[in-house]
Amino acid sequence: MTAATQHLTIAEAARRIQARQLSPVELTEAVLRWIEAANPQLDAFVTLLAERALDEARQAEREIGAGRYRGPLHGIPLGLKDIFNTAGVLTSGHSRVMMHNVPRQDATATARLREAGAILVGKLATHEFAHGGPSFDLPWPPARNPWHRDHFTGGSSSGSGAAVAAGMVLGALGSDTGGSIRTPAALSGVVGLKPTYGLVSRHGVITNSYTFDHVGPLAWTVEDAALLLQAIAGHDPRDPASAERPVADYRAALAGGIKGLRIGVLRHTFEQDLPVQAEMRAALEAALDVFRGLGAEVSDARMRPLHEYYAVKITIAEAELYAVHEGNLRTRVGDFGEDFLGRCLPACLIRGHDYVQAQRERRVILAEMEALYDRHDVLVTCGAAGPAPRLDAWRTIAFWQRPSLTTPFNVTGGPALTQCMGFSAAGLPLGLQIAGRPFADATVLRVAHAYEQATPWRRKRPPLEPGAPFSRQLPPVPDPATAEATPAQRDRIAMFVRRAGLTLSERHFEQLCASAPYLEAMLGGLRKERDWGLEPANVFSFPRGAV
Amino acid sequence: MSEPHDPTLRAELEQLARLGDATLSAQQLDQLCEAYVYLEAMLGRIPRDRPWQDEPMNTFRFPKRGDER
Secondary structure, three states, rough: OOOOOOOOOOOHHHHHHHHOOHHHHHHHHHHHHHHHHHHHHHOOOEEEHHHHHHHHHHHHHHHHOOOOOOOOOOOOEEEEEEEEEEEOOOOOOOOOOOOOOOOOOOOOHHHHHHHHEEEEEEOOOEEEOOOOOOOOOOOOOOOOOOOEEEEEEOOHHHHHHHHOOOOOOOOEEEOOOOOOOOOHHHHOOOEEEEEOOOEEEEEEEEOOOOOOOOOEEEEEEEEEEEHHHHHHHHOOOOOOOOOOOOOOOHHHHHHHOOOOOOEEOOOHHHHHHOOHHHHHHHHHHHHHHHEEEHHOEEEEOOOOHHHHHHHHHHHHHHHHHHHHHHHHHHHHHHHOOOOHHHHHHHHOOOOHHHHHHHHHHHHHHHHHHHHHHHHHHHEEEEEEOOOOEEEOOOOOHHHHHHOOOHHHHHOOOOOOEEEEEEEEEEEEEEEEEEOOOOOOOOHHHHHHHHHHHHOOHHOOOOOOOOOOOOOOOOOOOOOOOOOOOOOHHHHHHHHHOOOOOOOOOHHHHHHHHHHHHHHHHHHHOOOOOOOOOOOOOOOOOOOOOOO | OOOOOHHHHHHHHHHHHHHOOOOEEEHHHHHHHHHHOOOOOOOHHHHOOOOOOOOOOOOOOOOOOOOOO
């Protein structure tokens, strides 16, 4: 890119485009040149739409020239995680199972970006079906971290995090079922917002979990995230979870500072439940000092231990994911990547009443959160347990062994955002997480914006050197963890596999046996005496407008 | 008197019941085996290869503004 276009934010590019100091064609050409140079080292794109993007940029230029400026996304090059339907363009889920899937219609979020005049540069890498990864046995390689190419981007919106951090797109959309926007944002050093459940339509976005899927933006700054949210938020009758509420002015809400705002620190989550690395903890303490300096009231807060949210989320989400893919799991299980299977297959052990108990527990959790929301305007914790690990360090069994710092806010459904709060000694980003009550997305953005303005972290970009020598060799697919199941336990698991109509290789069966004890412990925790009147969080109701 | 039940099915159902903390008498297990044949047929009638876009009827929603406390 030229000095005039290098690493522009959406807000700055929009200001120049509106003032006709920057042409959308010039900007798109510069972005495409940078992608050509940088993407071979990052594998952030599944599909690049260069010609189409240039056509869209020319169209935007004509419209703006004719006085029909649509707003701050007009002429801005963006990317979409490859689970968003795009009419006439491959939407693969980064999976062999859908590697030829070309939808006829756009997802609602895709369509809203187009209506706002955005330029779609390409479809971005994801963990398989927004769940399993990093994987080394899929038709496309996993995205690499722009701050260090041998490290993980975080996922599942892996390409979105990498492409935004590297400046290959000015912003991107991702999805978040257990942290899939916030983790890549934290590990790649960008801003990622999981909006309130129901605020952004899920229609046309390949399902991971009906109950927990959220669509949201990844961007370099909080202001840019607010601009993207503004374009995609709002009721969509084609999404049964879509909220019928007025949409706030998220950019305007950034102003005003955070003096007097009550910030609750979820200290137990990163000190006891999932102890984070020392440099992470030090960065968080420094961030709290920044909040105090800005006039916020900072005090400790406590929610349930992380593993309790994790049990509710995993039981519900894996059962739903299994249901989505049940047909293909029975007939072409070998076409899925091993990491995806290591997460999804154990769901054959979840029974109907386990699912209902998890939904009932979720209702209790949602009620409990009210007291916390009354005491604190936002809650903060770390965005990840540490900086990005190496790609070759990942083991699927870790998904079952450890809870997550991000998942509680998929269970609560409220907004949650991660952003950069500094760098490790090795130069990798460290992530701060800010969460709020449902539909208080503007408050979360305001706190994040105040922090961003008070800190220097946005001045540093990943040190990419196009053309530098680089090995593209991927790590081998790790061997499954050793299963320590007794013969009786194996017989029982085999019974569930048989009853589910699955035909598994010995390797997949071993993987399942290794994860089963962790799942069974989660399910056991959910089987407790409850009042019969305690309803599940998901209750049938007639669609709005139908009665 | 009903037909004798498939011993494999009976063993599996007994194992499943035990997993649910239920200890069944022989008579209760007979009853379960009898009913299970019909339950399995019902489960077989539920399509399992739907497009991913088909949402469940009980999708979670936050209360509409004004509905909450």
